[in-house]
Amino acid sequence: MAATTKQLIDWDHRYIWHPFTQMEDWLRSDPVIIERGEANYLIDTEGNRYLDGVSSLWCNVHGHRKPELDQALREQSEKVAHSTMLGLGNVPATHLAKRLIDLAPDSVNRVFYSDAGATAVEIALKVALQYWSLRGEEQRTRFVSLTEAYHGDTLGAVGVGYSDAFHRFYRPVLRPSRQIRPPHYYRWLQGQSAEEALQSSIAHAEDVLEACGGVTAAIIVEPLMQGAAGMWAQPPGFLPAIQELARHHGTLLICDEVATGFGRTGEMFAVDHEGIRPDMMCLGKGITGGYLPLAATLISERIFERFLAPYDKFQAFFHGHTYTGNQLAAAVAVANLELFESERIVSRVQSRTERLRDLLAQHVEPLEHVGDIRQRGVMVGIELVRDREQRAPYDPAERMGARVIEEARRHGVIIRPLGNVIILMPPLSISESELDQLVRVTAAAIDKETF
Numbered sequence: 001m002a003a004t005t006k007q008l009i010d011w012d013h014r015y016i017w018h019p020f021t022q023m024e025d026w027l028r029s030d031p032v033i034i035e036r037g038e039a040n041y042l043i044d045t046e047g048n049r050y051l052d053g054v055s056s057l058w059c060n061v062h063g064h065r066k067p068e069l070d071q072a073l074r075e076q077s078e079k080v081a082h083s084t085m086l087g088l089g090n091v092p093a094t095h096l097a098k099r100l101i102d103l104a105p106d107s108v109n110r111v112f113y114s115d116a117g118a119t120a121v122e123i124a125l126k127v128a129l130q131y132w133s134l135r136g137e138e139q140r141t142r143f144v145s146l147t148e149a150y151h152g153d154t155l156g157a158v159g160v161g162y163s164d165a166f167h168r169f170y171r172p173v174l175r176p177s178r179q180i181r182p183p184h185y186y187r188w189l190q191g192q193s194a195e196e197a198l199q200s201s202i203a204h205a206e207d208v209l210e211a212c213g214g215v216t217a218a219i220i221v222e223p224l225m226q227g228a229a230g231m232w233a234q235p236p237g238f239l240p241a242i243q244e245l246a247r248h249h250g251t252l253l254i255c256d257e258v259a260t261g262f263g264r265t266g267e268m269f270a271v272d273h274e275g276i277r278p279d280m281m282c283l284g285k286g287i288t289g290g291y292l293p294l295a296a297t298l299i300s301e302r303i304f305e306r307f308l309a310p311y312d313k314f315q316a317f318f319h320g321h322t323y324t325g326n327q328l329a330a331a332v333a334v335a336n337l338e339l340f341e342s343e344r345i346v347s348r349v350q351s352r353t354e355r356l357r358d359l360l361a362q363h364v365e366p367l368e369h370v371g372d373i374r375q376r377g378v379m380v381g382i383e384l385v386r387d388r389e390q391r392a393p394y395d396p397a398e399r400m401g402a403r404v405i406e407e408a409r410r411h412g413v414i415i416r417p418l419g420n421v422i423i424l425m426p427p428l429s430i431s432e433s434e435l436d437q438l439v440r441v442t443a444a445a446i447d448k449e450t451f
């Protein structure tokens, strides 16, 4: 296994195609190759340590090499790593389902497992379509989603999360959803106050639903924070209004908590802030503490019951993945949820949230080229602008977001940009001093690159 860093980089350049990456740039770069993790740090093949400022793509919860999770993985591996859920139950996936349903809003009662956020969304969309068909409402085939929503990269998920820049190549085979303007006033509804933006977004949602409510299978939203759009926060009142519209038009509400779930926003789930009761919920990322690929779609009993029928009616939900309900992943997920309880993770997030807000106000907000800071719990988007007054964005050719994160990396912090928005999304286990390091290094990198 031993290979030099140079050799690994050479093989990486020759054999790997990285996700969401312009490979022309990558092939010219000297990539960091991660070899180990230690609590909130990642360590590369040269022994350099980096603070994991985006939780390894928004999924790590308790840090790397968390003893309890390592132990759960070891213990499960001594029993069995995987057996199919087609025709068989298994121990950890059953324990996990019970725990998830105990934690989730009481509107959802069934767990359908898969292995990525995108598959959890595909399942919700397909369940919705089949549900309406089985109810004899075959006309309900459309989805409503938020503009610039992101629900994953498979074709169904791209249909409800369409972005022209990324997805124009697939447009001929997609069925884009009807889109509601989000209550995001920094870019979309400029000139409006938060309250005006909220009201105009709700009014737009009412119009959309008025026009197509009767043919809509479901409204799908990322609750509280539209992550991949660039951290677009929703003010209080938005989700209840969307829920009310879904009920009024007799359609389903799907909450995609892949990014916001498991403590991120300061409650176990983002829907908990305003007591939202979705018909389906999509979970992924933090479900295993960021250890293994596992996802779950939580579904209401009312929907589930509609699929029950004699075998020869072929009304079952014909969907499954090879690794559905994988035991290693499920065992780690159970241990993850036990840690949420024993370490009182959600209340720790609430105190970190305040600290993070103070640090951002002190070090980042005063910087000349910071246009907007959006925070929910320990999810943060810092929008960089060429001109603060005009809210003028940097030209993509300037690669401003990429330059800032490269500078931060030179100072031992791994973060990621979404265009001109710098994302901070540390593990929930981040300490106060690490939070300090994360914000100070980010601020210094922004200051240097935007000077």
Ligand code: PMP
Binding pocket: 058, 115, 116, 117, 118, 119, 121, 150, 151, 152, 153, 222, 227, 228, 256, 257, 258, 259, 260, 284, 285
């Ligand atoms: N939904 C949301 C809200 C997400 O943020 C993401 C991933 N960032 C996904 C779905 C897709 O998850 P995955 O990458 O695991 O397919």
